[in-house]
Amino acid sequence: MKSTKYNVPVEATLEVIGGKWKVVILCLLKEGDKRFSELQRAMPVVTKKMLSQQLRELEKDGIINRTVYDEIPPKVEYSLTEEGESLREILNLMCAWGDKRLGNDPDCSGT
Amino acid sequence: MKSTKYNVPVEATLEVIGGKWKVVILCLLKEGDKRFSELQRAMPVVTKKMLSQQLRELEKDGIINRTVYDEIPPKVEYSLTEEGESLREILNLMCAWGDKRLGNDPDCSGT
């Protein structure tokens, strides 16, 4: 079955991780689970609206898990699903490529 | 030197290949040099304007070469530069990931 939706198969990949901030989010999550506020701090130029939008889409597409802890104050943690883990190699390479282009050590944490 | 432009280094990668159709173009070019019209045929939903815009940006960023043959009718060929070649592994993985998600054989040619 060739999908009629895409002309080039890689479009299926882009539909999932092509969002403006999705790869950045995933690169952060591949280093470990993160709370909403942690992601915000790591990406100060991204508004809450944008961030939650991208997170919701990633969740819908089965790439990340959203875990709500029933506490006060609220706590929500995001993590990679298995499907998300299957992107790890791609994410690592993309991070390394960016580092190299910036002339940095191959460290993608951004911290 | 930590770049002040990005908070997470992978953003440098996205600045180069994050454009809406850039990865698709690169996935086509990694299979061999292509003329403008060949790219158009391979991506029918993309307008000429969009296509040439993305091509120009990729050229400006040193990812692809634009070779003009002085013929009538005009002929222009696009190919990966060495910098573009350094993306090959990422492109291959992204293609394979999309194929897998579509349930296809790992063939990214789209033909």
Add this chain to the structure above:
DNA sequence: CAGAATCCTATTCGATACTG
């Protein structure tokens, strides 16, 4: 063939305010 230029609409996105 391989675009560039123009016009115009649809979508994105930021700023701000509000909620459980």
Add this chain to the structure above:
DNA sequence: CAGTATCGAATAGGATTCTG
């Protein structure tokens, strides 16, 4: 803390026309 809702400005992107 972790969001949602609303509104307006900016931008992206399609359709069309023109050119060497």
